[in-house]
Amino acid sequence: MIRRLLRLWPHRGILVRLGLLHVTLSVLQGLLLALLVPVLHALVAGPPDLAAARPWLITGAIGTLVYWALTVHATPVGFAASMRLTADARRRLMEHVTTLPLGWFGSANKARLTRTVVTATGDLGRLVAQLGPQAVSATVVPATLVVVIGLLDWRLGIVFLVTAPLAVLALRRSGRIAAETDTEMDRAATEVSGRAVELGQAQHVLRAAGQGASGGARLREALDEHRAGYRRALRRSLLPGLGYVGVVMAAFVVVLALGARFLLDGSLAAPDAVALLVLSVRYLESLGSLGGLVGGIRAIENALVRVETLLATPALPRPARPVRELAHSGIEFDGVTFAYGAPGEGTGGEGTGGAAQDARPALCDVSFQCPPGSTTALVGPSGSGKTTVTRLVARFHDVDAGSVRVGGTDVRDLDHDTLMRSLAIVFQDVHLFDGTIEENVRMARPGATDAEFAAAARAACLDEVIARLPDGPHSRVGEGGALLSGGERQRVSIARAFLKQARIVLLDEASSALDPENEGAVQRAVANLCADPDRTVVVIAHRPATLAAADRVIALDGGRVVESGPMDELLRGDGVFARLWRGYEEARGWRVATHG
C-alpha cells in the first residue's frame, strides 16, 4: 500500500519527512524506556547509588526534552501533510476528469465523482497523516522494545518474537474482513447518495405525478440496505477482532508467569523483572493499538482504491498529431457502429452499468453526409439513435466501428479544443448557471463586445425576453435557469451558439409543447441559425416548422438509416419521411411548398 500511496503522491517530500519524524520518535520512545534498566539497577538492586544513576537520568531528561520537542513539531507537520495530500490528490483527480469523455458524466458517475473528490481524497489525506504516524509508532516501538527485552532476557525476548507474527496473522485476517465489509458499506453509501441525487433532481416530476411523499421509496430501500449492511459488517468483524486481542492477552499472561518463575528461581534479578514488566506492558500496549488501526488502514485502502479507480478510467484518447484546423464545416458518418458500454466505448457512461452485457448497438453501420452549410433534420421514433448521432459528432463517445468526420477529419484525429470551439450544442433541456442572462450567453465567448452580445440575443429572439425582464440582460436566471421557461432557456442556448460563431450547431429541439409565443420565437431563432450559408446545422426535429427549415433529412429507425437525402426528393417519394410529413399535414392542416 505504501508503494501505491507514493505513486499517488509523486512529490514524496512531505510523506518521507512525516515518516522519518515518527520513526525517530518511536525509536526514541523505546530507548527512553530501556533507560529504566540501568536506573533501576542503580537505585533498587542494593543501597540506592545516585551517582551511578545520574548519567542515565540526565540522558533520560535530555531524551525526553528532544522527544517532547519533536512531538510538538510533528503536530503542524501532520496537519500540513493532511491538507497538502488531500489537495494534491484532488488536483490529480480533477486534471484527469477533464480528459474523460463527456459521455462518462452520467448521474451514477457524477455521484461517484463527488464522493471520490470530496470524501475519499479528504479521508486519504487525513487518515494517512493521522494514522500513518500511529502505525509507525505501533510497529517501531514494539520492534525496538523486543530488541531491548531480548538483550535483557533472551527467553522473554523469544516469547515476544513469537507473539508478533501470531498477532500480525490475526490482524491480517481481521483486516481482510474489515476491507470486505468496508467495500460493501461503500457500495451501499454510493447507492444512497446516487438515489438521494436522483430524488432531488426528480422532485418536480414526482410532485407533478402526486408522488412527492412516496417518491422516496427507492432512497428508503437504499437506506435500509445500508443499515442491514452495517449490522452484517459488525457481526462479521467481531470474532477476528477478538482473536487479535486474545493473542495479545495470552502473550501478557505467559510473560507474567515466566517472569515470576524466573524471578523465583533466581535467574532474573528483581530490577530486571520490574523493568521487563514495564517494557512488556508498553510492548503489548503498542501491539494492541495496531489492532485499533486496522479499521482506519482499511479505510485508507478503500479510499485509495476509489481514487485509483477514477484515475484508471480511460481518458479520451488524444491524437499524437492533432489536426487544429477544420477544412470545412461538413459532417460525415462512414459505416458507424456504436453501442453504449461496449468495449470500444469503455467509459462507463450513464446507464451503462448493465449495458456492457446487452451492448445492442445504438447505431449500426450508419453512413450519411451533411454538406457544409446544410441544415439536416434527424427524424425517427424514440430510441432510434438521433441523440446518439449528435453525441458522436461532439465526440462524447468514440465509435466502435467506422468513422465520424467533421470538417473532413476523423474526430479522433482532431484537436479536442478545435472541435469544441467549432461546435455549439443546444440541448433539449438546457442547463443554465445561476448567474445573469448576459453571463450565461457570454460564457460562449467571454471577450465578445456589447454589440456582438446584442446581435446574438436578437438573432436568438432573446431580446424580447430581455426587454420584458426588470433587470434586462442582468436579470438572474436562478439555479439551473429555473426562473426562465424551457423555451426561454433554449433561446439563451441558441444565443450562445450565435455568439460563439460556431460553424456547426447541433440542436435537439424540445419535444414537449411550448407556449405559442415561445414556440414561435424558438422557431424564428432556429430559422436564423439555419439561414447562415456558412453554418452546418444538425437538428433533431420534432416540429413541422423545424423540418421546413431543413434542406436534408436523415430518417433513423432502430439505429439504422432508413432514408436520407434532400428534403424535396424525399417528399416526392413515398418513403418513411414522406408519410411522416403527410401525417403532420393532416394533423395540423399544414401545407408547405416544396423547394423543387
Ligand SMILES: Nc1ncnc2c1ncn2[C@@H]1O[C@H](COP(=O)(O)OP(=O)(O)OP(=O)(O)O)[C@@H](O)[C@H]1O
Ligand atoms: N447513456 C446511455 N446509456 C445506455 N444506453 C443509451 C444511452 N443513451 C441512449 N441509449 C440507448 O441508445 C439507443 C438510442 O438512443 P437515442 O437517445 O440516441 O435515441 P433518440 O432517437 O434520440 O431517442 P429520443 O427521441 O427518445 O431522445 C436507445 O436504445 C437508448 O436506450
